Amino acid sequence: MYAQMVKTDGKGIKPREEMTPEEQRFQDRIDAGEKIEPKEWMPEAYRQNLIRQIGQHAHSEIVGQLPEGNWITRAPTLERKAILLAKVQDEAGHGLYLYCAAETLGVSRDELTEALLSGKMKYSSIFNYPTLNWADIGAVGWLVDGAAIMNQVPLQRTSFGPYSRAMIRICKEESFHQRQGYDIMMKMARGTPEQREMAQDALDRYWYPSLMMFGPSDKDSVHSAQSMAWKIKINTNDELRQKFVDQTVPQAKYLGLTIPDPELKWNEEKGGHDFSEPDWSEFYAVLKGNGPCNRDRLEARQNAWEDGRWFRDGLVAHAKKADARRAAARVAAE
Amino acid sequence: MPSLPDVMTPDAEALAKAAGNGARAPLAAGTLAHDLFTGLTRLGDNALILGHRVSEWCGHAPVLEEDIALANVALDLIGQTQLWLGLAGEVEGRGRSADNLAFLRDAWHFSNILLVERPNRDFGHTLMRQFLFDAWHQPMLKALEDSNDARIAEIAAKAGKEVAYHLERSADLVIRLGDGTEESHARMQDALERLWPWTGEAFVADDIDLRLAEAGLMPAPESLRPVWDATLTEVLSEATLTTPDSTFAHTGGKQGRHTEDMGHILSSMQWLQRAYPGATW
Numbered sequence: 001m002y003a004q005m006v007k008t009d010g011k012g013i014k015p016r017e018e019m020t021p022e023e024q025r026f027q028d029r030i031d032a033g034e035k036i037e038p039k040e041w042m043p044e045a046y047r048q049n050l051i052r053q054i055g056q057h058a059h060s061e062i063v064g065q066l067p068e069g070n071w072i073t074r075a076p077t078l079e080r081k082a083i084l085l086a087k088v089q090d091e092a093g094h095g096l097y098l099y100c101a102a103e104t105l106g107v108s109r110d111e112l113t114e115a116l117l118s119g120k121m122k123y124s125s126i127f128n129y130p131t132l133n134w135a136d137i138g139a140v141g142w143l144v145d146g147a148a149i150m151n152q153v154p155l156q157r158t159s160f161g162p163y164s165r166a167m168i169r170i171c172k173e174e175s176f177h178q179r180q181g182y183d184i185m186m187k188m189a190r191g192t193p194e195q196r197e198m199a200q201d202a203l204d205r206y207w208y209p210s211l212m213m214f215g216p217s218d219k220d221s222v223h224s225a226q227s228m229a230w231k232i233k234i235n236t237n238d239e240l241r242q243k244f245v246d247q248t249v250p251q252a253k254y255l256g257l258t259i260p261d262p263e264l265k266w267n268e269e270k271g272g273h274d275f276s277e278p279d280w281s282e283f284y285a286v287l288k289g290n291g292p293c294n295r296d297r298l299e300a301r302q303n304a305w306e307d308g309r310w311f312r313d314g315l316v317a318h319a320k321k322a323d324a325r326r327a328a329a330r331v332a333a334e
Numbered sequence: 335m336p337s338l339p340d341v342m343t344p345d346a347e348a349l350a351k352a353a354g355n356g357a358r359a360p361l362a363a364g365t366l367a368h369d370l371f372t373g374l375t376r377l378g379d380n381a382l383i384l385g386h387r388v389s390e391w392c393g394h395a396p397v398l399e400e401d402i403a404l405a406n407v408a409l410d411l412i413g414q415t416q417l418w419l420g421l422a423g424e425v426e427g428r429g430r431s432a433d434n435l436a437f438l439r440d441a442w443h444f445s446n447i448l449l450v451e452r453p454n455r456d457f458g459h460t461l462m463r464q465f466l467f468d469a470w471h472q473p474m475l476k477a478l479e480d481s482n483d484a485r486i487a488e489i490a491a492k493a494g495k496e497v498a499y500h501l502e503r504s505a506d507l508v509i510r511l512g513d514g515t516e517e518s519h520a521r522m523q524d525a526l527e528r529l530w531p532w533t534g535e536a537f538v539a540d541d542i543d544l545r546l547a548e549a550g551l552m553p554a555p556e557s558l559r560p561v562w563d564a565t566l567t568e569v570l571s572e573a574t575l576t577t578p579d580s581t582f583a584h585t586g587g588k589q590g591r592h593t594e595d596m597g598h599i600l601s602s603m604q605w606l607q608r609a610y611p612g613a614t615w
Contacts, residue, residue: 065393065401072389072408076606076615077433078382078419081389082412088392089405096398109398134606134615184615192613300394308396311457311511314518318510 013225030231035161038104046230050160051105051112052121053232058098059116060124061091063297067131068140076134083180084137090173097169101162117302125283128291129209132202135188135195139202141181143210143248149174150244151214154234182251189255203252204260208278214241216280245273361426366549369542370483371426372445373552375435376588377474378418379446381493382436384467385411386599387454396457403503407464410496417489437607441596448587449532451595455525458511458518462525465504465569470536472501473561477553486551505569512573519574526570527578534583537562 016024023043029036036042065088072088075081099109115121126144131137152174155167188199215237218224227233245264252259263276286294361368389408395401419432430438449467454460475497478490511518539547539555547554570577586592606615 062393062398069392069394072392073386073602074605076437076613078412078416078436079433080615082409082416085389085392085405085409085412089402089409092393092398092401092405096402099398187615191615192610194610195613304394304396308400308457310515310517310521311396311400314511314514316514317518318514321513 013229027229030159030229034159035164036159037161045226046232047105049227049230049232050163051102051107053227054098054102054105054163055107055112055115056122056124058095058102058112059121060127061095061098062116063123063127063301064091066297066300067127067129067293068137070131071134071137074134075137080184087141087177087180090177094166094170094173097166101160101166104162113305117298117305119289119298122287123297124213125286125291126209126213127297128286128294129205130293132205133198135185135198135202136206138181138184138188138199139206141177141179142185142251143181143203143206144213145174145178145181146248147210147213147244149178150240150247157231157234159231185255185257189257199255200257203257207260208282211241211244211275211278212280212283214238214244216283217277242272245275249273359428361428366545367425367427369545369549370551371422372542373546374418374422374425374486375443376445376447378415378422378432378435379444380450380467380471381411381418382415383444383446383596383599384450384464385409385415386603387450387452388460388464390454391457391460400457407500407503410493410500414489414493414496417493421485421489433607437604441592441600442590444592444596444600445588445590447532447535448584448593449529449535451587451593451599452529452532453595455528456521458521459525459528461504461507461511462522463529464500465508466529466533466566468497468501468504469562469565469569470533470558472497473558474553477558481552482550501565505565508569508575509573512570512575522573523575526575530578530580531582531584534581535585535587538583538585538588540588 014023016027019027022041026036026041026043026046036046068084068088068091072081072084075084099112102112103109112121116123126147131140149171152167152171156164156171158164158167185199185202188195188202190196191199218236218238224233224236228236249259249264261276263274265274266272267274285291289295361371385408388404388411391401391404392408393401395404415436416432419435423430423432423435449463452459452463454463472494475490475494479487479494481487481490508522512522513519537555537559543552543555546552547557566577606613
């Protein structure tokens, strides 16, 4: 899962004539489609932007365990339970690769974790929405992972090597999750009247938050240009959102569910759907901390970290003792 | 005013038939099929209830690697549940699937040992419960590989590979935390003492166990004790933990008498299946 709302430093794109020779060479490599590797020279702002973007993505995977984990103990069959467990485990695994990719830029996982827990770094706002019925687990896979894939597929071509490689692996797993989510939706949409009601309710609640996942409209997003020049970001927010809507509309129709947008219609001329914008005031409110679950999600992570301190300290203490014992044994043997 | 229809059905057999509406008649107690069904649900229920408990940690573990490892253990246990309960349903021969057994029995028909339903409490408690269980589960599966029933032997061989890893991991963490900081040591010692009275049940045989052992289908419970004792002696001593000096054991889980926690586990686990009978998911 990924959040598009990533800010660059806000100074806009640097013109070539203002670049140092080093910066020019760096930009040339990017333009030529070369991958930048961790030990190579890079502008400090490029490094900082990547740390922010990869870190935010990693945090999203970690926080994203919570709304889905909410249903593991209540999953309706053993198979659904196993699939959901495997999925949430994948999300944790994605978090792990992404933190590792960020570490190659010189920031530790602990530093990033502290930044998440203190509220300095963000995670995707979608996880500040609750999972209220079982069909939400389907909708999260279908829509939220679907939107995430839309964001992430282009990032497989991103300029920073470790990030690009992590994304290739993550995308494979995410597309599997999306299919599983859709499978739940099919069962629900073709099930009993109550199951259908759950499916429609899940779509009603997750539609606009999913559209928000692509970030504000390009005309309002002043920070994208530099990220695009650096190929940290490949497509604009609006391009991806359009693609997502066009892909999802027939899928909803196949399910026999109604997308909660009376303005939604095919536009022959543009070869895509016209659709209503999400309520951006809600988006900014959730980003500021006023989503239904912001406080609970962060608190759950803070508690996990604080309650686990003794555990982590115990392991470190044991490792030190074991080292000391090995050293003593070596001395004794000599 | 018309007279009310007669709601009394005088004939006991007709009443039973009307009430049950063709429902399952239980296997007769004391038959080998009933014994085997019970033995298999004991295995399946242990895996299901422990898997449920472990999965409660999802997203809340002290470190990311532990979130991944716990999900892995829970996933293995749920997979084993499908196999054991699937076979139990087959042996019963009344058309109940693994899901029917997991989601539509009430607490008194569950036959897991009480240890696995104990609450998670802190992470040390969860790990200690896992270790005490794994140290029994691993030799149990090893012995089941020699079952006269090839279906049991096959499941045991598959599950045994997974559980060998569970034991390696839980034993390693018990050692590291027991011999870690003063606090981690104290927490692990406390967990060991609290959980101790719930460990003995696994080794107490009832008539069903004895008959299953006699038939060469499952090992006699007490035959697993020496291996369990040896594992505990080795691991707990390396962990600098003290084995509690008590032989008291709470029992009853295997016969369907559970702790108060069990009803709460089932009310969340079974809720959707119970609220929407007949739906497919």
